[in-house]
Amino acid sequence: MSISTSLEIPERILLGPGPSMVHPRVLRAMGQPVLGHLDPQFLALMSEIQRQLRSVFETKNEMTIPVSGTGSAAMECALSNFIEPGDSVIICVNGYFGTRMCDMAARYGASVRRLDRRWGDVFSFDEIEAELHQGGPAKLVALVHAETSTGALQPIEGLSEIVHRYGAFLLIDCVTSLGGVPVKVDEWDVDIAYSGTQKCLGAPPGLGPVTVGPRALEVLRNRKVPVGNWYLDLTLLDRYWGDARTYHHTAPISMNYALYEALQIVREEGLEARFARHRRHAEMLWQGLEEMDLAMHVPLKHRLPMLTTVRIPEGINDAALRARLLKEYNIEIAGGFGELVGKIWRMGLMGYSSRPENVTLLLGALKDLLSR
Amino acid sequence: MSISTSLEIPERILLGPGPSMVHPRVLRAMGQPVLGHLDPQFLALMSEIQRQLRSVFETKNEMTIPVSGTGSAAMECALSNFIEPGDSVIICVNGYFGTRMCDMAARYGASVRRLDRRWGDVFSFDEIEAELHQGGPAKLVALVHAETSTGALQPIEGLSEIVHRYGAFLLIDCVTSLGGVPVKVDEWDVDIAYSGTQKCLGAPPGLGPVTVGPRALEVLRNRKVPVGNWYLDLTLLDRYWGDARTYHHTAPISMNYALYEALQIVREEGLEARFARHRRHAEMLWQGLEEMDLAMHVPLKHRLPMLTTVRIPEGINDAALRARLLKEYNIEIAGGFGELVGKIWRMGLMGYSSRPENVTLLLGALKDLLSR
Numbered sequence: 001m002s003i004s005t006s007l008e009i010p011e012r013i014l015l016g017p018g019p020s021m022v023h024p025r026v027l028r029a030m031g032q033p034v035l036g037h038l039d040p041q042f043l044a045l046m047s048e049i050q051r052q053l054r055s056v057f058e059t060k061n062e063m064t065i066p067v068s069g070t071g072s073a074a075m076e077c078a079l080s081n082f083i084e085p086g087d088s089v090i091i092c093v094n095g096y097f098g099t100r101m102c103d104m105a106a107r108y109g110a111s112v113r114r115l116d117r118r119w120g121d122v123f124s125f126d127e128i129e130a131e132l133h134q135g136g137p138a139k140l141v142a143l144v145h146a147e148t149s150t151g152a153l154q155p156i157e158g159l160s161e162i163v164h165r166y167g168a169f170l171l172i173d174c175v176t177s178l179g180g181v182p183v184k185v186d187e188w189d190v191d192i193a194y195s196g197t198q199k200c201l202g203a204p205p206g207l208g209p210v211t212v213g214p215r216a217l218e219v220l221r222n223r224k225v226p227v228g229n230w231y232l233d234l235t236l237l238d239r240y241w242g243d244a245r246t247y248h249h250t251a252p253i254s255m256n257y258a259l260y261e262a263l264q265i266v267r268e269e270g271l272e273a274r275f276a277r278h279r280r281h282a283e284m285l286w287q288g289l290e291e292m293d294l295a296m297h298v299p300l301k302h303r304l305p306m307l308t309t310v311r312i313p314e315g316i317n318d319a320a321l322r323a324r325l326l327k328e329y330n331i332e333i334a335g336g337f338g339e340l341v342g343k344i345w346r347m348g349l350m351g352y353s354s355r356p357e358n359v360t361l362l363l364g365a366l367k368d369l370l371s372r
Numbered sequence: 373m374s375i376s377t378s379l380e381i382p383e384r385i386l387l388g389p390g391p392s393m394v395h396p397r398v399l400r401a402m403g404q405p406v407l408g409h410l411d412p413q414f415l416a417l418m419s420e421i422q423r424q425l426r427s428v429f430e431t432k433n434e435m436t437i438p439v440s441g442t443g444s445a446a447m448e449c450a451l452s453n454f455i456e457p458g459d460s461v462i463i464c465v466n467g468y469f470g471t472r473m474c475d476m477a478a479r480y481g482a483s484v485r486r487l488d489r490r491w492g493d494v495f496s497f498d499e500i501e502a503e504l505h506q507g508g509p510a511k512l513v514a515l516v517h518a519e520t521s522t523g524a525l526q527p528i529e530g531l532s533e534i535v536h537r538y539g540a541f542l543l544i545d546c547v548t549s550l551g552g553v554p555v556k557v558d559e560w561d562v563d564i565a566y567s568g569t570q571k572c573l574g575a576p577p578g579l580g581p582v583t584v585g586p587r588a589l590e591v592l593r594n595r596k597v598p599v600g601n602w603y604l605d606l607t608l609l610d611r612y613w614g615d616a617r618t619y620h621h622t623a624p625i626s627m628n629y630a631l632y633e634a635l636q637i638v639r640e641e642g643l644e645a646r647f648a649r650h651r652r653h654a655e656m657l658w659q660g661l662e663e664m665d666l667a668m669h670v671p672l673k674h675r676l677p678m679l680t681t682v683r684i685p686e687g688i689n690d691a692a693l694r695a696r697l698l699k700e701y702n703i704e705i706a707g708g709f710g711e712l713v714g715k716i717w718r719m720g721l722m723g724y725s726s727r728p729e730n731v732t733l734l735l736g737a738l739k740d741l742l743s744r
Contacts, residue, residue, distance in 0.1 A: 006397050007633050009404035010413065019622060022406050025378050030626055031403040032381035034394050034576050036704045039384065068578075069441050072621035073603045104602045198622060204406050206440075206578060206624035229601060230476045231445045247709070249444035250391060250570055252578035254402055255624065261379050332408045337619070 012326075013353075015362055016334035017148045017307055018176070019198035019205050020350035022258075026203055029261035030254045037251045045260055046241060046251075052263035056178060056201070056271065057193060057211045059185035065241040066207035066259055067232055068252050071175040071196025074208025076104050077232035078171055078194045079142070081212075081220055085109030087139040090131055090168070092123045094154070095147035096338050097173055105142075108228045113138065119339050120150040120309070122302045125159055132166040139219075140169050140191075146177035148199075149337055151298045151309030151346065153181065160189035169215050175199060178209070179266055180278045180306040180350060191216040197255075200278065200306055202351030203262035206255035210234075262351075278305045281354045285347065288363035292370065297344050306354065309336070309344045313370070318342050321369055329365040384698075385725075387734055388706035389520045389679055390548070391570035391577050392722035394630075398575055401633035402626045409623045417632055418613060418623075424635035428550060428573070428643065429565060429583045431557035437613040438579035438631055439604055440624050443547040443568025446580025448476050449604035450543055450566045451514070453584075453592055457481030459511040462503055462540070464495050468521035468710050469545055473514050480600045485510065491711050492522040492681070494674045497531055504538040511591075512541050512563075518549035520571075521709055523670045523681030523718065525553065532561035541587050547571060550581070551638055552650045552678040552722060563588040569627075572650065572678055574723030575634035578627035582606075634723075650677045653726045657719065660735035664742065669716050678722045681708070683715060685742070690714050693741055701737040 014021045035042040054064045067077045079101065083089065089110045091101050094117035102112050113135055117123055128141060141163045143154050156172055163170045169191035174183045180200030185193050191213045198205035212220070212234065220234060227233040231249065239246040266274060282305035286296065289310055297309035312318050318335050322345070325331045336344040347362065349355075386393045407414040426436045439449045451473065455461065461482045463473050466489035474484050485507055489495055500513060513535045515526050528544055535542045541563035546555045550565075552572030557565050563585045570577035584592070584606065592606060599605040603621065611618040638646060654677035658668065661682055669681035684690050690707050694717070697703045708716040719734065721727075 007401040007404055007629055007636075009407060009629065011405040012407055012411065014406065014408060016408055019406050019408060019625060027403045027405070029379040031399045032379055033383040033399070034386065034391050034570075035381060035384055036386060036388055036391060037577070038706075039698075039704065041382065069445065069603060070622050070624060073441065076601070076603050100602075107598055107600055107602055196622070198406075204624065204626040205409070205622040206627055226479055228479055229448070230472075230479055231441060231448050232603075250442050250568070250577040252442060252576065252624075252627065253391060254576040254630070255578055255627065257379055257381065258626070264379075326411075332411065334410075 010330065013331045013358060013361065015347055015349065015353055015358060016332045017346045017348050018196070018350060020202060020348060020353040022204055023202055023262070023265055023352045025265065026258050026261045029257040032257050034253045037253060038245065038247065042253065043245060045256060049256060049260050049263065050241065052267060053209050053211070056263070056266060057183055057185045058187065059211050061185065061211045061213050063217060063234065063238060064211040065237060066209045066256070067237065068249065069208055070205045071208050073232060074194035074196065074210050075101060075173060076229065077208065077210050077234065078192050079104050080108050080229040080232055081227050081234045082140060082192065082216055083108040083110045084223060084225055086111060088113060088137065090115065090138045090141045092128065092143045093117065094121050094123065094150065094152065095119050095144060096149035097144045097147060101142050101173070120152050120298050122152050122154045125162055128159065129162050132162070132168065137166065138168045140171050142171040144173040145183065146174065146181070146304050146307065148176045148307060150340065151304050151307050152302050153304050156190065157188050164189070169219070176304070176307060179274060181275055185211055185213070197259050197262065200350045201262050202265060203258045204255070206252060207259050278349065278354050281349045281356060281359050282306070282308060284356065284359045285349060285362070288359065292367060306348060306350045308347045310347065311344055312342065316370065324369055325365060329361070331362060331365055382702065385703045385730060385733065387719055387721065387725055387730060388704045389718045389720050390568070390722060392574060392720060392725040394576055395574055395634070395637055395724045397637065398630050398633045401629040404629050406625045409625065410617065410619065414625065415617060417628060421628060421632050421635060422613065424639060425581050425583070428635070428638060429555055429557045430559065431583050433557065433583045433585050435589060435606065435610060436583040437609060438569070438581045438628070439609065440621065441580055442577045443580050445604060446566035446568060446582050447473065447545060448601065449580065449582050449606065450564050451476050452480050452601040452604055453599050453606045454512060454564065454588055455480040455482045456595060456597055458483060460485060460509065462487065462510045462513045464500065464515045465489065466493050466495065466522065466524065467491050467516060467519035469516045469519060473545070492524050492670050494524050494526045497534055500531065501534050504534070504540065509538065510540045512543050514543040516545040517555065518546070518553070518676050518679065520548045520679060522712065523676050523679050524674045525676050528562065529560050536561070548676070548679060551646060553647055557583055557585070569631055569634065572722045573634050574637060575630045576627070578624060579631050650721065650726050653721045653728060653731050654678070654680060656728065656731045657721060657734070660731065664739060678720060678726065680719045681716045682719065684717060688742065696741055697737060701733070703734060703737055
């Protein structure tokens with residue numbers, strides 16, 4: 001094992017929909033030596049990660065763990081554990097990630113009742129209640145809190161009262177929202193929520209935090225058939241993350257170091273200060289973009305602070321501009337997808353990427369490239 | 373974001389069944405800045421990882437990728453993509469990981485035909501042929517190449533000819549074998565093989581290499597129903613890892629850096645030299661253990677070089693000895709599980725852990741603790 005040159009990666013300015021930039025402390029944490037997945041030191045770290053995750057989800061839910069995959073694995077975990085073949089589920093689709101939930105739910109045998117909205121809109125509680133009322137009982141209602149494909153923030157507070165009244169439970173996707181805007185799992189009475197590490201939590205992609213409340217836990221414990229997915233089976237994962245510490249799979253140790261350190265940084269900053277920072281830099285960005293006569297895709301009322309969607313001006317080549325932004329300025333932003341491909345850019349200011357210098361640089365670079 | 377103390381992890385001497393120790397170059401690679409999952413530089417890195425994985429699997433299979441989960445996710449990927457409800461599959465169980473395959477296969481609707489052997493034994497080709505002959509057609513025959521729970525190496529070479537003659541295909545678990553003993557996917561005509569990164573490849577846990585040959589690919593492309601698992605659906609993953617580069621999920625970027633660097637180290641050392649190193653240090657260990665009158669659980673003929681199973685002497689408290697080994701010598705080894713709990717220790721010399729100083733230290737520490 002000779003001494004040799006190691007991998008060298010350029011430091012990009014990541015201002016797309018994720019992954020976001022990672023604090024040097026988090027990068028250093030990943031370089032710590034690997035522990036065994038049953039080492040007492042690693043078990044203590046797991047407990048601390050769970051405590052901090054409960055804090056960012058604002059919940060007391062005992063079952064709050066990072067699953068060993070990216071945000072999409074967390075989505076699949078949240079769906080597969082609570083769906084049994086034939087279950088009726090309502091999925092609200094106003095962007096790409098809603099369609100993904102429909103795809104996954106169907107694979108686990110759900111009968112999917114899909115509500116559709118224009119990409120960029122949000123759902124009213126009335127239309128969700130109408131579906132519950134007219135369409136018959138449903139096991140769960142699923143929504144995306146922060147739609148990464150459109151930039152819209154779905155209101156959640158108050159919805160659980162309606163959903164629970166009809167005997168369903170409430171599942172929300174917080175992949176992009178967690179750590180950037182309030183996600184009050186207990187206060188909002190959300191039954192299942194999940195996220196990813198690579199957005200506003202400021203860790204690299206690789207883990208998917210999931211939290212499960214008492215109602216959903218009851219449903220999980222009373223399943224008639226085993227969970228359709230072994231790797232993401234919460235009844236098995238609970239024995240590793242819970243008191244029994246029974247081996248399930250080998251946890252991605254280094255990714256857990258990264259999440260631990262990222263959550264320490266969240267704690268040191270404080271949730272309220274972190275939300276205010278995301279908001280402040282988003283407003284800087286919006287003002288600068290509007291001064292350049294660029295139009296926002298989502299009205300202010302429902303606009304995400306961590307992910308801004310801007311309409312691409314007439315006559316501008318989407319891919320060419322993004323390629324030049326990357327090549328000349330080392331900045332990554334993203335285009336739209338699905339029905340928004342070629343129509344919007346997605347600009348993220350998430351976690352460690354949400355810094356004033358990044359806003360100023362992005363605005364300056366865009367001004368230069370759009371004027372040529 | 374203040375300057376604060378970072379996570380400090382003790383450097384353990386990992387001589388259990390995995391994770392194994394990680395070369396400092398690999399740890400440093402993980403500390404490199406995060407790239408976007410569609411960044412041209414990351415796409416180039418992905419292609420290089422695929423090339424190097426083909427090299428360690430000794431295959432030309434185009435579909436050779438690391439799935440974004442640990443070895444168990446690779447196992448689930450290998451099973452879920454090729455099983456449709458009602459398929460008859462033969463699973464050979466001579467240890468814990470065989471039972472896990474049965475559990476997973478059943479969740480995807482397979483009709484599981486389980487062949488059992490004492491934990492520590494291996495299967496003869498005759499008994500597998502007998503099952504194919506008498507039990508009727510099967511879609512696949514699955515075996516564990518290196519059983520991490522028992523320390524036995526299952527012969528594979530020559531088996532595919534039999535399996536293919538009966539119209540089935542051959543699936544092997546190489547989680548512990550890959551990078552430590554030959555895994556000749558093309559020469560042995562294996563249809564599906566998978567592994568993990570945290571054993572003999574010498575990277576941290578977090579990715580699961582999978583390779584799929586032309587016969588299995590044909591079966592995958594002609595499925596009647598979608599793959600039961602979205603996150604591990606190879607038909608979708610192929611569009612991201614293949615030429616289309618279509619977004620599926622956000623790859624765990626830093627883990628891919630680690631795997632890239634670990635594979636560079638494998639390439640620099642050379643496969644043959646690496647196998648010889650694993651063998652040499654295993655023999656050192658066996659000799660030392662035998663000199664201490666300890667008995668091996670697996671006969672020499674089928675004994676794994678990277679994972680040695682030793683019978684615990686009468687009168688020794690398994691858990692207490694391992695706790696002292698960790699506390700006093702900073703060494704991790706593991707106990708048995710399933711029917712071998714309390715009966716064996718599992719001592720791994722995998723990847724970067726397979727070094728002469730580790731053997732000498734482990735033998736010295738055991739001699740001390742067993743003599744007290």
